[in-house]
Structure formats: C-alpha cells, structure tokens
Amino acid sequence: MTKTLAIRRPDDWHLHLRDGAMLRAVLPETARHFARAIIMPNLVPPVVTGSDAWAYRDRILKALPEGAAFEPLMTLYLTEDTDPADVAAAHASGLIRAVKLYPAGATTNSASGVRDFDKVRPVLERMAEIGLTLCVHGEVTDPSVDIFDREAVFIDRVLDPVRRATPGLRVVMEHITTKDGVDYVAGASDGLAATITTHHLVINRNHILVGGIHPHYYCLPVAKRESHRLALRAAATSGNSRFFLGTDSAPHIDPLKENACGCAGCFTATNTLSVLAEIFEQDGALDKLEGFVSLHGPAFYGLPLNETTVTLEKGDQVSYPTKIDTADGPVTVFDPGFPLHWRVVY
Ligand code: DOR
Ligand code: ZN
Numbered sequence: 001m002t003k004t005l006a007i008r009r010p011d012d013w014h015l016h017l018r019d020g021a022m023l024r025a026v027l028p029e030t031a032r033h034f035a036r037a038i039i040m041p042n043l044v045p046p047v048v049t050g051s052d053a054w055a056y057r058d059r060i061l062k063a064l065p066e067g068a069a070f071e072p073l074m075t076l077y078l079t080e081d082t083d084p085a086d087v088a089a090a091h092a093s094g095l096i097r098a099v100k101l102y103p104a105g106a107t108t109n110s111a112s113g114v115r116d117f118d119k120v121r122p123v124l125e126r127m128a129e130i131g132l133t134l135c136v137h138g139e140v141t142d143p144s145v146d147i148f149d150r151e152a153v154f155i156d157r158v159l160d161p162v163r164r165a166t167p168g169l170r171v172v173m174e175h176i177t178t179k180d181g182v183d184y185v186a187g188a189s190d191g192l193a194a195t196i197t198t199h200h201l202v203i204n205r206n207h208i209l210v211g212g213i214h215p216h217y218y219c220l221p222v223a224k225r226e227s228h229r230l231a232l233r234a235a236a237t238s239g240n241s242r243f244f245l246g247t248d249s250a251p252h253i254d255p256l257k258e259n260a261c262g263c264a265g266c267f268t269a270t271n272t273l274s275v276l277a278e279i280f281e282q283d284g285a286l287d288k289l290e291g292f293v294s295l296h297g298p299a300f301y302g303l304p305l306n307e308t309t310v311t312l313e314k315g316d317q318v319s320y321p322t323k324i325d326t327a328d329g330p331v332t333v334f335d336p337g338f339p340l341h342w343r344v345v346y
Pocket of ligand 1: 016042108220221250264265266
C-alpha cells in the first residue's frame with residue numbers, strides 16, 4: 001500500500017549556493033523542493049554590504065529555472081569593519097533576514113570573519129534593537145582546542161558571553177553537532193534556536209574515518225561520536241520548535257573534495273527530503289517532520305508559513321544521481337548509506 005505525507009512546502013534555513021556555474025547547477029536542486037532558503041554569504045569575496053547582497057540576490061534570481069518559485073533570504077557576512085547603519089538599512093529594506101558570524105579561520109572562506117568579538121559589539125547591539133537574527137558558526141579556532149571539542153568550547157567561551165552581553169539578540173546556532181549544543185539550545189531563554197543538517201542526523205565520525213578516509217563525509221563542524229548524533233536525532237524528531245532544518249548543503253567539485261587537503265562540505269540538496277522522511281520514519285516521528293522542515297523555522301524568523309504543499313510518497317526504492325554535473329566539474333551527492341523509499345511527488 002502506498003503511504004503519502006502532505007506537508008507545507010519546506011524551507012532550508014542554511015544553504016550554500018555559491019556563484020556562477022556552480023550556482024546555476026545547484027540552485028534547481030534546492031528550488032525543486034524548497035520555497036525559501038537562508039543564503040550563506042561566504043563567497044570569494046564575501047557578501048559584506050547591503051549592496052553586495054542586492055547584487056548576489058539578483059544573480060540568484062537570474063539563475064532560477066523558468067517558473068520556479070523560490071525566495072532567497074539574504075544574509076550579510078559579519079566582519080570587524082561591518083557598519084551597523086548598513087546592516088540596519090539592509091534589514092529595513094527587507095533585503096536581509098540574518099547576519100552571519102564566522103570566527104576567522106573556522107571554515108571555508110572564513111578568513112574575513114571575526115577575531116576580536118569586542119569589535120563587533122556595536123553591530124550586535126544594533127541587531128538586538130532591530131530584531132535581526134545572528135546566525136553563528138559555533139566553533140572556536142584556537143589551535144590548542146581539539147577539533148572534536150570546538151563546538152562545546154565555543155558555547156562556553158563565545159556564545160554564552162555574547163548572549164549575556166547582548167540581551168535581546170536573536171541567535172541561531174547553526175549546524176549543531178553535539179549533545180552540548182542540543183542541551184544549551186533546549187535549556188536557554190527565548191531567542192535562541194539551532195539548525196540541524198541532514199547529514200549530521202545520518203553520519204558519525206566513523207563514517208569519515210573507518211576503512212579509509214571518506215572525503216564526501218567531511219564537513220565542518222566535523223561529525224562527532226555516535227552519542228552526539230543520537231542527541232541531534234532526538235532533538236530533530238522531538239517536535240521542539242527550537243530545532244529546525246538548515247541543510248548546510250555545501251557543494252565542492254570532486255577534485256577539491258578528493259584531494260590531499262580536501263574541502264569541507266556535504267552536498268545534500270538533491271535528496272534531503274527523501275533522507276529526512278526515511279529517518280523520521282525510522283524513529284517513529286513522521287508526524288514531526290513538517291514541524292522540523294516547514295513550521296519551526298518561519299516561526300523563529302517571524303515569517304509567514306508557506307501556503308503551498310509538497311507530497312512525499314513511500315514506495316519502491318528511490319534512486320538519485322550519485323553526482324550532478326556543473327560546468328566547473330562534478331559534485332557528489334550525499335550518500336546516506338541506506339536505501340531511500342520516499343519520493344517527492346508533484
Ligand atoms: O562543511 C562546511 N562547508 N561547513 C561550513 O561551515 C562551510 C561550508 C562551505 O562553505 O563549504
Ligand atoms: Zn554552512
């Protein structure tokens with residue numbers, strides 16, 4: 001018997017679309033299923049000012065397939081030189097929905113990020129006043145901190161002090177990977193939420209390292225031990241509105257992943273909804289899927305729910321291309337390592 005599940009059309013609250021040929025190749029993969037996405041600003045050079053974001057938004061809209069209804073929710077990349085007035089103007093015009101904080105050096109294209117958090121205080125205070133969300137890449141970059149501990153240390157050393165010093169600042173702790181992140185967000189006062197990626201619900205660090213190095217499972221924050229994955233999975237399937245989907249789908253061409261110094265990022269845009277339906281079903285939580293992908297995010301950002309729906313249908317095994325082609329080279333699609341049975345029907 002076919003099983004179907006109709007849900008409001010989902011949104012992706014953390015997405016990398018890149019630019020140029022890569023943008024043209026990956027945007028349709030997201031626009032097929034998602035109504036909106038928070039667009040990461042870590043281009044080279046980064047999207048720093050309101051005028052950068054207007055120009056990038058135009059390039060995204062031009063790259064959309066004919067007839068696609070997709071709204072890019074733009075962000076600015078926070079630097080130590082960011083002008084609070086420019087941020088406030090970009091917010092007032094409706095252009096941006098968030099500002100992104102990368103600790104300098106934490107991940108791909110983060111060299112222009114923040115080293116001295118005191119330097120961004122005026123921007124953060126202005127954001128708290130106007131109700132603009134700060135999206136945070138939550139890892140310290142101190143070389144003496146083990147890479148598997150960097151998220152937990154970030155909470156203590158940076159996130160908690162910043163939130164205490166800036167009452168009213170709305171924060172999304174992005175792509176959490178630890179039980180520490182889950183507990184911190186679940187236990188905090190209002191105004192804090194977390195995104196969880198598809199891949200961190202599926203893989204732990206063994207997937208990356210056992211039986212050889214698997215570069216397509218390498219991303220940042222790096223996947224942690226199994227107990228952390230289970231905590232993420234419990235949070236995502238719990239129905240707690242503080243947790244919602246941000247895929248962090250981050251395309252890199254294969255030669256840059258399968259490399260002596262491979263790039264971080266899993267490309268999940270193509271099969272995310274099938275993977276999520278499978279894992280929510282495995283956990284007996286299909287009734288919580290719509291909250292995670294379609295309801296909790298808009299509630300946190302104060303945006304309307306999508307009016308249209310998508311239908312998921314369970315049947316024979318579904319297959320997706322293992323790679324998508326771009327004019328820059330092939331991009332490998334995330335392999336969850338288990339068969340998928342839920343397809344999106346139109
Ligand atoms: O795995 C990741 N890839 N994590 C990030 O934070 C950045 C992203 C990218 O831009 O490739
Ligand atoms: Zn990201």
